[in-house]
Amino acid sequence: MTTIADVAKRAGVSPVTVSRVINSASNVNPATRDKVERAIRELHYVPNSAARSLRSKRTNAIALLVPDITNPFWTTVARGVEDAAQSEGYSILLCNTDEDPTKQLHYLDVVISRRVDGVIIAPYSADARKLKRLREREIPTVVVDRRIQGWEVDTVIGDSISGARALVKHLIDLGHQRIAVLSGPLNTSSAEDRVTGYTIALTEAGIPIDRRMIRRGEFKTSSGETLTNQLLDEGLRPTAIFATNNSIALGVVDAVDQRGLRIPQDIALVSFDDIPHLSHVFPFLTVAVQPAYEMGIKAAQLLLSRLNGEQDSQPCQIVLPTCLIVRYSCGGKPDDINLPFRKDILPEKKVPVQPLSLEERRELLRRIPGLKLPAYC
Amino acid sequence: MTTIADVAKRAGVSPVTVSRVINSASNVNPATRDKVERAIRELHYVPNSAARSLRSKRTNAIALLVPDITNPFWTTVARGVEDAAQSEGYSILLCNTDEDPTKQLHYLDVVISRRVDGVIIAPYSADARKLKRLREREIPTVVVDRRIQGWEVDTVIGDSISGARALVKHLIDLGHQRIAVLSGPLNTSSAEDRVTGYTIALTEAGIPIDRRMIRRGEFKTSSGETLTNQLLDEGLRPTAIFATNNSIALGVVDAVDQRGLRIPQDIALVSFDDIPHLSHVFPFLTVAVQPAYEMGIKAAQLLLSRLNGEQDSQPCQIVLPTCLIVRYSCGGKPDDINLPFRKDILPEKKVPVQPLSLEERRELLRRIPGLKLPAYC
DNA sequence: ATCACTTATGAAATCGATTTCATAGCCCAA
DNA sequence: TTGGGCTATGAAATCGATTTCATAAGTGAT
Numbered sequence: 001m002t003t004i005a006d007v008a009k010r011a012g013v014s015p016v017t018v019s020r021v022i023n024s025a026s027n028v029n030p031a032t033r034d035k036v037e038r039a040i041r042e043l044h045y046v047p048n049s050a051a052r053s054l055r056s057k058r059t060n061a062i063a064l065l066v067p068d069i070t071n072p073f074w075t076t077v078a079r080g081v082e083d084a085a086q087s088e089g090y091s092i093l094l095c096n097t098d099e100d101p102t103k104q105l106h107y108l109d110v111v112i113s114r115r116v117d118g119v120i121i122a123p124y125s126a127d128a129r130k131l132k133r134l135r136e137r138e139i140p141t142v143v144v145d146r147r148i149q150g151w152e153v154d155t156v157i158g159d160s161i162s163g164a165r166a167l168v169k170h171l172i173d174l175g176h177q178r179i180a181v182l183s184g185p186l187n188t189s190s191a192e193d194r195v196t197g198y199t200i201a202l203t204e205a206g207i208p209i210d211r212r213m214i215r216r217g218e219f220k221t222s223s224g225e226t227l228t229n230q231l232l233d234e235g236l237r238p239t240a241i242f243a244t245n246n247s248i249a250l251g252v253v254d255a256v257d258q259r260g261l262r263i264p265q266d267i268a269l270v271s272f273d274d275i276p277h278l279s280h281v282f283p284f285l286t287v288a289v290q291p292a293y294e295m296g297i298k299a300a301q302l303l304l305s306r307l308n309g310e311q312d313s314q315p316c317q318i319v320l321p322t323c324l325i326v327r328y329s330c331g332g333k334p335d336d337i338n339l340p341f342r343k344d345i346l347p348e349k350k351v352p353v354q355p356l357s358l359e360e361r362r363e364l365l366r367r368i369p370g371l372k373l374p375a376y377c
Numbered sequence: 378m379t380t381i382a383d384v385a386k387r388a389g390v391s392p393v394t395v396s397r398v399i400n401s402a403s404n405v406n407p408a409t410r411d412k413v414e415r416a417i418r419e420l421h422y423v424p425n426s427a428a429r430s431l432r433s434k435r436t437n438a439i440a441l442l443v444p445d446i447t448n449p450f451w452t453t454v455a456r457g458v459e460d461a462a463q464s465e466g467y468s469i470l471l472c473n474t475d476e477d478p479t480k481q482l483h484y485l486d487v488v489i490s491r492r493v494d495g496v497i498i499a500p501y502s503a504d505a506r507k508l509k510r511l512r513e514r515e516i517p518t519v520v521v522d523r524r525i526q527g528w529e530v531d532t533v534i535g536d537s538i539s540g541a542r543a544l545v546k547h548l549i550d551l552g553h554q555r556i557a558v559l560s561g562p563l564n565t566s567s568a569e570d571r572v573t574g575y576t577i578a579l580t581e582a583g584i585p586i587d588r589r590m591i592r593r594g595e596f597k598t599s600s601g602e603t604l605t606n607q608l609l610d611e612g613l614r615p616t617a618i619f620a621t622n623n624s625i626a627l628g629v630v631d632a633v634d635q636r637g638l639r640i641p642q643d644i645a646l647v648s649f650d651d652i653p654h655l656s657h658v659f660p661f662l663t664v665a666v667q668p669a670y671e672m673g674i675k676a677a678q679l680l681l682s683r684l685n686g687e688q689d690s691q692p693c694q695i696v697l698p699t700c701l702i703v704r705y706s707c708g709g710k711p712d713d714i715n716l717p718f719r720k721d722i723l724p725e726k727k728v729p730v731q732p733l734s735l736e737e738r739r740e741l742l743r744r745i746p747g748l749k750l751p752a753y754c
Numbered sequence: 755a756t757c758a759c760t761t762a763t764g765a766a767a768t769c770g771a772t773t774t775c776a777t778a779g780c781c782c783a784a
Numbered sequence: 785t786t787g788g789g790c791t792a793t794g795a796a797a798t799c800g801a802t803t804t805c806a807t808a809a810g811t812g813a814t
Binding site: 004005015018022023047048049051053055 | 771
């Protein structure tokens with residue numbers, strides 16, 4: 001395989017000069033540059049990045065650790081990250097952690113071993129100690145979709161609280177009172193924030209909180225199914241269910257369907273996160289969407305700006321606004337609700353979610369004493 | 378950052394010995410090994426893979442080039458590749474080519490520069506010359522989902538011909554005669570194979586081929602929409618549409634819906650590739666599925682076996698069987714076809730697709746003279 | 755006791771780039 | 785004409801591992 005020395009010999013210069021050309025250093029004579037570039041082309045020379053990073057201590061690679069690339073939310077985030085990174089010449093190392101502590105730990109070692117320049121991670125736990133390895137080695141890190149405690153680190157999240165609040169308010173406005181929420185793990189901030197938004201909406205409407213209507217499991221379809229069945233078996237008779245992510249929502253659809261209940265006639269359903277292709281088809285879920293692609297882009301841009309030392313050193317927290325997409329899973333418009341055709345129901349309404357204002361926030365903390373809002377609110 | 382020399386000093390041995398321990402070479406005294414392992418733990422030492430690959434010429438990384446990770450088919454393939462690779466200690470470099478020649482070329486340079494040990498690629502064109510760079514440098518390569526011409530290379534594909542044939546046969550069995558096919562680009566083998574399967578099924582049923590019913594575009598939702606509109610605008614009145622991939626199918630759903638037509642009452646729809654979550658919801662597409670996850674696993678395993686030099690050197694071609702999943706987008710069972718509930722329609726039927734037998738293949742070539750079956754049939 | 759062989763270890767060379775430092779040549783101002 | 789400041793270039797050191805080759809010590813057969 002051709003090396004920089006081969007190119008140098010062919011161009012009649014030293015390896016240093018070739019290196020300068022490759023890295024487009026300024027102080028190279030145009031004539032020399034031409035000679036070198038010709039030699040590079042003729043020899044089909046492509047620099048060896050292992051050698052390069054060994055000396056320069058930069059790999060031009062970033063690692064992306066997500067729970068599961070198979071979930072369309074993460075797929076979209078990943079695509080955003082890849083696009084942003086690629087445009088700056090960075091490569092992506094893809095890691096699926098499956099929300100599994102052991103796997104995450106393993107991948108952190110891979111990440112360290114490969115000396116990636118930075119990491120974008122959706123950690124499986126809010127506990128910063130799990131990320132000790134990154135912190136110790138001062139590897140530039142951006143946390144996405146989740147907040148963590150005990151480490152001031154760059155973070156990009158969606159406004160889960162406001163999104164959940166809007167979703168539940170939507171249900172309440174349609175007349176629902178007995179609303180259940182099926183959430184993810186306790187130690188995951190996005191899951192908890194969505195429960196918080198739920199609590200806020202109910203309280204604002206003067207509806208008392210029934211603890212039994214708040215269920216926690218995992219962000220998985222199977223979990224959504226189990227929780228729905230438990231809920232309905234216990235005879236709590238919710239008229240609406242709020243699934244805190246897309247996977248859980250699918251589980252609800254399944255469980256409800258198996259019991260011969262209908263969405264929205266027998267039970268309403270709303271969900272956090274869209275399932276891209278589901279907008280095309282029945283039951284036309286009403287959802288709060290986070291800008292997943294932008295989340296990926298923003299996370300990558302933030303990370304890259306750190307790598308270039310552009311930013312001041314303060315870690316920052318970016319909260320992306322969510323959007324309510326009103327479709328048809330909560331009842332409403334057409335009389336003949338049996339018709340599963342979009343044109344009978346459309347246009348779907350897309351409503352930006354108003355983030356909690358400062359006053360609302362104060363008001364809330366007064367009215368709901370048990371409520372701890374996260375710092376970003 | 379700690380290096381192998383630091384560990385060596387601490388353990389009172391030479392760097393070579395540490396290296397032996399890291400790479401679990403056999404000839405190290407157990408006592409020495411213990412000392413070294415303790416030192417490694419105490420210093421939190423993690424080897425630098427750049428240095429490592431520079432000398433050893435192995436990166437323990439493979440590149441995955443797919444059109445778009447956002448398509449659930451590719452997502453699933455990617456997950457399979459990642460799982461198989463991870464279990465053998467390989468990392469994945471993720472690249473989205475968007476079926477774009479320029480992007481593909483760019484990524485091939487990245488791949489070469491990073492000296493990945495191998496490449497898994499779904500090339501945007503069947504023309505092997507586009508992959509010259511891989512071939513010249515003898516980078517172990519596995520082509521997935523598509524065949525290419527002009528290079529005998531390891532390949533893993535689904536049995537598109539048989540799958541398409543089964544899908545169209547299913548339509549014919551239900552009484553459809555005017556069946557349109559909306560396919561992908563001409564230079565992509567999976568697109569063409571599906572058209573071939575379509576042709577075979579029609580011919581076997583004695584239905585003449587109407588060239589106008591065969592449309593080609595891109596593997597995109599927008600393309601599916603456009604092609605459907607053209608088709609219907611020209612008054613060809615197909616009673617059924619065969620979409621050759623999931624994205625195109627979604628475009629068909631949209632276009633059909635916008636015209637106030639109904640699936641399956643006014644027009645039947647079948648599709649190649651599943652859309653995972655769509656099985657949960659109306660219109661319950663009848664599809665031919667390829668084992669996407671297994672395709673990823675198989676491709677990675679094949680590649681890794683090449684890297685370990687296990688296989689004989691003959692390039693091989695693995696054809697994975699497809700499966701017909703009969704749901705409800707072609708009409709059929711229930712009388713009240715307005716009911717968009719799974720339980721009214723289930724159980725969905727999953728039927729393994731019989732691959733074309735040798736005799737059938739001979740027979741076909743005789744009966745349909747214009748037909749060129751690809752080598753793998 | 756000698757030789758052949760195995761086991762355990764280390765010294766030095768090496769992978770292919772970048773970084774550091776030195777220098778030659780040139781221009782311009784004092 | 786001397787010295788300061790550029791510009792363009794190269795020699796040598798360096799990054800952190802692995803590979804190659806050498807060797808000491810132990811073992812067992814003759």
